[in-house]
Amino acid sequence: MTQLALVIDLNVCVGCQACVTSCKEWNTSGSAGPMGDQNPYGADPTGTFFNRVQTFEVGEFPNTETVHFPKSCLHCEDPPCVPVCPTGASYKRKEDGIVLVDYDKCIGCKYCSWACPYGARELDEQQQVMKKCTLCVDRIYDMTMAPEDRKPSCVKACPTSARLFGDIHDPQSAVSLAIRESGGYPLMPEWGTQPANHYLPRRKTRIKIHEDELERADNPLKVDRQLPRPAMDEPTLDDVTTW
């Protein structure tokens, strides 16, 4: 069985918000749209977005990590938002595991949003139906698009390719490989929702320089009659030792 998902690499996400607005522009004009905005030019502008990038500070100065954290629907394997829906508007597709909302069936009771611990769903103020990430279901199967375009808009946009897309049930897929090899983890595992989306942690590269690597035999200072420290004219035992 296929379970499509995003794997988000926090190791390279610079928090540029490209995924946020490219999602908005695709989906507001796509089959999941429109995604309304209220007070677009006034106080406290607000609107429907399927994807947000947040920022956290971890640790204290100077040992601070600034973590940019994109968050959208995690397409849980056991999505708590689906069974609570009284109308069946919320559903999880058997064929690819995408959790979707049928706007025509949605009564806007918001109960599914209460049942989601991740805050992944947003009620569209204008259409008064629940909306959420569709993994760009209207892109990924669109055979009129070039193969490289058949992926979610956020994935295509992401300048650091921090967003990987694929089938996490296929052990050979790039996303499965990334989860396996780079320590991919789910959010809030304590609830047993089995989010399909995973996150890859920060990974650090360090350089270890051994003291004896610092100076080499071909040190250029020798060429210019300037040995590296200590200089030739510095006092040595030779100056004082007579036996």
Added chain:
Amino acid sequence: MHPAFSVIFLTTLIGAAQGLFLALFTAQSYAAFKLLPQPDAHAFYGQGSLLALVLLIAGLGASFFHLGHPERAWRAATKWRTSWLSREVIVLPAFMGVVFLYGLAHWLGWHPVMMTLPGGLPVDPSAILGVAGTLLAFALFVCTAMIYASLKFLAEWHSPLTVINYILLGGASGFSLAAAFAAYTAPELVSFLTGWAIIITLLGLVGRAASLYRNARLKPKSTLQTAIGIKHPRIVQKTQGFMGGSFNTREFFHGSSVGVLRAIKWFFLVAVFPMPVVLLASGMQGATILLAAAFLVQYAGLLAERWYFFAQANHPQNLYYQSIA
């Protein structure tokens, strides 16, 4: 959570209606066993059912304000296998229908004996409808409460106490209302109903206090650490990714200060429990005003209680919405 008045009115109004119905049928049952005098069935049961029905309709009406698409509400009956909300949507009208028929039977004085129980107790349609209504009333309490209690993410709600309290608080307000109503229509039942109202109110106090006690000691299962998957004792959100608010900030935050929250808690603790008990006890002898006051005070208190019920529930999604910058 953001307390929505639609849901506050829905749950408190139908809770009172369910309690009222239970009070009516309790009285009828006692009377059937000759433990209570037989009241004027037309006035007490008939009009009482009408009153319950009015509350149910009002509650249902309030619930529509909660929906983005009330015209599609009928669709909500489809997923009863999995959704407590769907079950409520089925049980509520069923209960309303039974209450209607029950009241109608009494109103029309339609009491053909349909069967006789061992011991010679005659069973008429109102008795059968009463039993059915009682079952549905409890079912409705369970459905309504389970909508909240089934959400494991909301630890404040995810407890049998939620179901118990919906039953007890609905029952208390319903019996208080029944007592006040009886003062007008069936004075001979006042002390009986008042007594039960006091007992259920006191049980309600025990149940609600227990849930407050429990909730004050809850340790959140989700933390920022599990929310973003980073192991560090000090994590602070700098920005939630947008500044003007969103559904996530409107739906899941009550937006009130700690002081307001505390004031509302003490208000409902006084208005739902001791005050009605004192008023009920004082009015036990038939002081209509005191009994009416007892119900009104208790209902007002329940509005606050329900507000607090929502406000106190801390949704784990809130971990993601802490700061703007």
Added chain:
Amino acid sequence: MLAANATIPPLQEIKTTTCYMCACRCGIRVHLRDGVVRYIDGNPDHPLNKGVICAKGSSGIMKQYSPARLLKPLKRKVGADRGAGEFEEIEWEEAFATLAERLGKIRATDPKKFALFTGRDQMQALTGMFARQFGTPNYAAHGGFCSVNMAAGMIYTIGGSFWEFGGPDLDRAKLFVMIGTAEDHHSNPLKIALSKFKRDGGRFISINPVRTGYSAIADEWVPIRPGTDGALLLAIIHEIIATGLYDREFLVQYSNAGQLINVNEANDEFGFFVRTEVPTEEACYEPQDKLWWDRTTDRAVVTHKPGADPYLLGEFKLPDGTPVKPAFQLLHERVKDYTPEWASQITGIPAEVIRRLAYEMGVTARDQKIELPIAWTDSWGNEHDTVTGNPVAFHAMRGLAAHSNGFQTIRAMAILMSLLGTIDRPGGFRHKAPFPRPIPPCARTPNDPRAVQPNRPLDGMALGWPSDPDDLFVNDDGSPVRIDKAFSWEYPLSVHGLMHNAITNAWRGDPYRIDTLLIFMANMAWNSTMNAVEVRQMLNDRDENGEFKIPFLVVCDAFHSEMTAFADLILPDTTYLERHDVMSMLDRPISEFDGPVDSVRVPVVPVSGDCKPFQEVLIELGTRLKLPAFVTKEGERKFRDYPDFVVNWESEPGSGIGFLAGWRGKGGEKSLRGEPNPNQWEMYKKNNCVFHYELPKSYQYMRNWNKGYLEWSQRNRITRYAEPILIHIYSEVLQRFRGAAQGKGLTRKPPQNLRKRVETYFDPLPFYYDPLEAQLTDKHKYPLAAVTQRPMAMYHSWDSQNAWLRQIHTHNYLYVNARTALSQGIADGDWIWVESQWGKVRCMARHSEAVEPGTVWTWNAIGKAAGAWNLTPDANESQKGFLLNHLISEELPADAGMGAGQRMSNSDPITGQAAWYDVRVRISKAEAGEPEQTSPQFAVMKPYPGMKTRSSILAFLGIKAK
């Protein structure tokens, strides 16, 4: 399925063009349905962004359909104050007629009374040409207040710089050091490269007072105090030299490190390279006439003599007795006292960290060498089998540049990069065509005020690269010719001009009054100016006769803004989706490391309202004014429109050099040079709007000294000379100015009051000094440095009218280190006052652990004047957003030691780079009861005639084509 909109028709049409949501210039595909823009994504076939796109680019729709757009030419109502926003609609004919008459008079009398300053510098090929043709010297783009130090500091050292000019080769680097770089410059290409670099296991160190954006994903963050980067870099150089971790071979062959300098202080030639002969031809390349002290023969020889190997250290005596030292010896002496311990006190970085940084750089460069099997020939005819790379790459931007010590800091960085042997080598720094260029590049301004003549084009370029005092554009008494005082003794190497002082100078009449100021796309009454409050007053100030001190102000912009309100005449520009543009090789193209790239914008939607692209305005004006480039000998119109101009204009008749390098020649068969091709635009359109010329591999590296490349470049007229471009470890150019200030030599001498200044700062070797404003500020009173950076999702003030982007940044906070804030009793989210010696601002504080304790910072240009950009007057931008600009002065304190009454720009004394980040502030909690609103506030602006009304809700699907 999502049944609700399942019947939506597919996007019907895809057009390619080039993005302009910022200056990055990615290739985009614009998807249309019924003529309405529905979706903009990155063009996978574009070399710059390879299919990705950023938050701004993805929000282009909201710019296109923004209610802040200006749709009609507007004229200030008679009698209305500037800034009041009282306008009436006019037709273009009236606008052109007004301008042509006024400018015609100016041109016929004194052309320098017309000044043209543009907020965008990627259109300079045309704007610069227009100014020159007009005959005014008063032209510049925004580089002077952006990052000219970065351009000048590096170009005067290695002949190239970052961003458009070159960049870090992260494909092959092993260690990447990013210093003083915020979230942009470069945008998408840097993001692409960074992530690839990290995935390939590279080590990324970020040196920055603040950890956001790119720095967030660094393997190590080194917090540094603003303005002290020079101290850090010099200490690293100290350590690199002390441990012998420099690439000696590279320095010997490819820099002037081994060249001998006259160190006889009594001599007029003191500080200059010893030459074998006096150069005969005045050219902008360096003849190979310097000396080395050869180790084998122990005597002076001409550099690069086959078999010779010079000493880099030591002191020698020429046969005539002249004491000489190699440049490297002088550098060694210079950094002797710049120890890590010394730098630690200044930068706040522990000495052991500074040492470790030096070792990481030095050892990685030395021990992880890359050898590519690419044969090439150097300028001296030596054939090499391989190209070597020392895989340490740097990137730096405004964090270094926007300080008054930035030029010398950047020189230090370029020298460090050179010591590590990383210039135009794999894994290090790589040039982008048309760089490398001679040091300095050949363009010169006139050096004589008589170059400005009525009805004549300017005799020289308005901007250029001075190589000695005689190149300065000054009057006979040494006073500035230009209104912004660029290329004067005050800021001799101000190669991008000083736009930030143009208004103040024009208002004060120092050096003179002008008549008409034309501003294109720059918010000079707001976030693009220092001292915004007073500059706004200057714009509206009148003299004793009631006339405006700046008599006529024309603003061309696509959007309602704080600046447009001050205009006498507003020319509504188009958006980027409605126009032709060129990213020209004559300007700042989008070249890649592997060769020249230029690109175009083509209209994908029709022009809105009565908008007109600024280029069309210039062509029309140029034609009406009969500027020679725009009319035939008979004075007739030469170009139908801008596209026609781009195709047919040649630098000289028959030169084959035009605005676009691709598909030249009659049939489009030629590249770089060739006769005009009438179908050039079509060919660009068919090819993703981009032309990419890939150099042979052997021409892709070591281009400063790559004979093959230099000759190719000369053949294609990218450069005039094919001479090697040696790295200036020691800058003789700077020494020429210093020598003049010391009264030596035959060149011009600076005015008395500036001698000390020129002598001090024109040091041929990099040195560290406290930024000028800091020198003149009581640091106990103002203990904090205040800086800004631009968020990745917002481009200057440009995007607050963008309904999607403004939801991400709708107001700003001042980020303060939590401990610093708490020591002032300031809680997270409190309202505070931020004060400098120039002004004060009330705003909200946000605690942060990701900022150095002596620094406060905020996002730039989020704050707006109430009502500006057609936002509602209560919008967060004006009520909670703020500008740091109010705390920054465009001039140094009156008594800056330059003599009575002389005001100096708050800029780098060498380049005139605006010193935005020098400001010192203090913070305090706002009093209880103060309004919860930012201060200062300004009169509420209103929409102008002809603009669309803003809607209170937006459902983009609902927009129908009109």
